[in-house]
Amino acid sequence: MHPQKTVYWLQGGGCGGDTFSFLGSEFPDVIELFRRLNLQLLWHPSLSNSSPADHELLLSNILTGEQPLDILLVEGSVICGPAGTGMFDTKNGQPKKELIYNLAAQAGLVLAVGTCACFGGFGSDQVTEATGLQFARKERGGLLGVNYRSKNGQPVVNLAGCPCHHDVIVGALISAATEVAWELDEYQRPIEWFSTTVHQGCTRNEYHEYRVEESDFGEMGCLFFHMGCAGPLVPGPCNKLLWNQQSSKPRAGVPCFGCTDPDFPRATPFFQTPNIEGIPISLPMGVNRAHYMVYKGMAAAAAPEHLKKRTSKV
Numbered sequence: 126m127h128p129q130k131t132v133y134w135l136q137g138g139g140c141g142g143d144t145f146s147f148l149g150s151e152f153p154d155v156i157e158l159f160r161r162l163n164l165q166l167l168w169h170p171s172l173s174n175s176s177p178a179d180h181e182l183l184l185s186n187i188l189t190g191e192q193p194l195d196i197l198l199v200e201g202s203v204i205c206g207p208a209g210t211g212m213f214d215t216k217n218g219q220p221k222k223e224l225i226y227n228l229a230a231q232a233g234l235v236l237a238v239g240t241c242a243c244f245g246g247f248g249s250d251q252v253t254e255a256t257g258l259q260f261a262r263k264e265r266g267g268l269l270g271v272n273y274r275s276k277n278g279q280p281v282v283n284l285a286g287c288p289c290h291h292d293v294i295v296g297a298l299i300s301a302a303t304e305v306a307w308e309l310d311e312y313q314r315p316i317e318w319f320s321t322t323v324h325q326g327c328t329r330n331e332y333h334e335y336r337v338e339e340s341d342f343g344e345m346g347c348l349f350f351h352m353g354c355a356g357p358l359v360p361g362p363c364n365k366l367l368w369n370q371q372s373s374k375p376r377a378g379v380p381c382f383g384c385t386d387p388d389f390p391r392a393t394p395f396f397q398t399p400n401i402e403g404i405p406i407s408l409p410m411g412v413n414r415a416h417y418m419v420y421k422g423m424a425a426a427a428a429p430e431h432l433k434k435r436t437s438k439v
Contacts, residue, residue: 127163127302130195130233133187134169135225138214138248138255139201142288143239144171149369150291158295162302167192181217188227196301197232199225199258202241203268206254213253222268229258229269233277234301236284238294243283243312244387257283260312263387283313285361287384292366293318312387314360323381324349324356324409326364327373333357335428336421346432348380350405353396355383357409 136144148155148171159166166172167183175183186192203222204214211220229235237243237258244262248255259267259281267281274280284293297315300307308316324330332338333347340351348354356364356375363373363381374381382395393399399406404418 129163129165130302131165131167131193132159132196132198132298133167133194133228133232134198134200134238135228136170137199137201137221137225137242138204138253139239139241139246141171141200143200143242143286143294144169146286146288146291147238147294148291150295151370153295158298162299164196164298164302167194184224187231190231193233194228194231195233196236196298197228197234198236198238199229199242200238202245202248202255202257204248204253204255205268206252209254225258226268229273229275229281232275234275234279235269235281236297236301237281238284239289240285240287240384240386240389243281243285243314244389246287246389259283260387263312279307280309280313282307282309282315285312285314285319285385285387287382287389290318290362290366290368293362310360314385318362318366319360319385321360321362321365322357322409323359323361323363323373323375323383323385327356327375328364329375332432334424335432336425337428337432343378348375348378349398350400350403351398352380353382353394353398354380355386355391355407356381358407359383359386361385 153161168180183192187194203225205211205222206213211222214221216224235258240246242258244257244260245255249262257267259269259273261267265271269281284297310316310319329347333349337346338350339346339348349357367373380396383389383391408414408417
């Protein structure tokens with residue numbers, strides 16, 4: 126059995142969606158996961174039942190170093206408003222951002238769970254002043270600063286998603302418990318899950334290649350050109366690690382929202398594709414616009430009849 130490691134899960138400014146995603150894990154389920162990995166859950170806001178006094182004693186012991194903290198998971202953004210005080214989100218009358226900062230200083234490893242914790246996400250405006258742990262959108266820094274390293278010498282590991290996929294959270298805990306080395310991308314997301322786009326693995330790829338487009342929900346064609354799908358633009362495992370082992374947004378006829386991207390949520394509507402003369406403004410990585418326009422025009426003209434005459438619903 127692996128040496129025991131301690132885990133503390135802190136809720137920042139968020140909806141709790143990453144917790145619900147995590148609880149949806151089936152292989153293994155959450156209880157079996159902690160048992161097999163010999164993880165001691167010190168605290169989780171939805172799973173722990175210790176009294177407020179006991180929780181405060183636990184926090185005190187962690188912050189003084191009496192209680193070792195191996196893995197800190199932070200869900201939700203760090204709320205810094207109003208005017209940098211952090212008083213929009215407090216614990217016992219003190220800004221929670223200070224607690225997050227101090228816990229991170231004691232942790233062997235810090236996992237930012239979900240896009241809000243990674244990059245700020247919802248609430249990263251001039252009023253709420255939400256930020257991520259080590260990024261503010263695409264800008265390095267965040268709450269902990271560019272040079273932050275955990276006690277084990279690692280930067281914050283960003284498990285992006287809104288919410289983060291349960292298999293990614295589980296996989297990250299397995300890697301942390303077994304001390305597997307991380308390989309991260311430029312936004313500190315593990316390349317194990319964020320090295321390919323959501324588009325890769327999408328069941329609508331053939332429609333995309335031949336530019337068989339949809340402008341309404343429930344049909345089988347591509348959702349990139351009109352319906353706002355960000356699948357070709359952002360990295361993520363959603364079409365390979367299916368939600369509840371069943372489906373994903375595009376498979377259910379809903380466009381990818383691009384929720385793993387540092388700039389999520391985007392300023393434009395989710396269900397519209399900003400375009401110039403019918404060509405999306407944002408193109409897949411490495412694509413030349415002029416070449417893309419010619420290629421897609423030719424592809425649409427060559428589309429097979431079975432794609433153009435689709436009639437069945439998703």
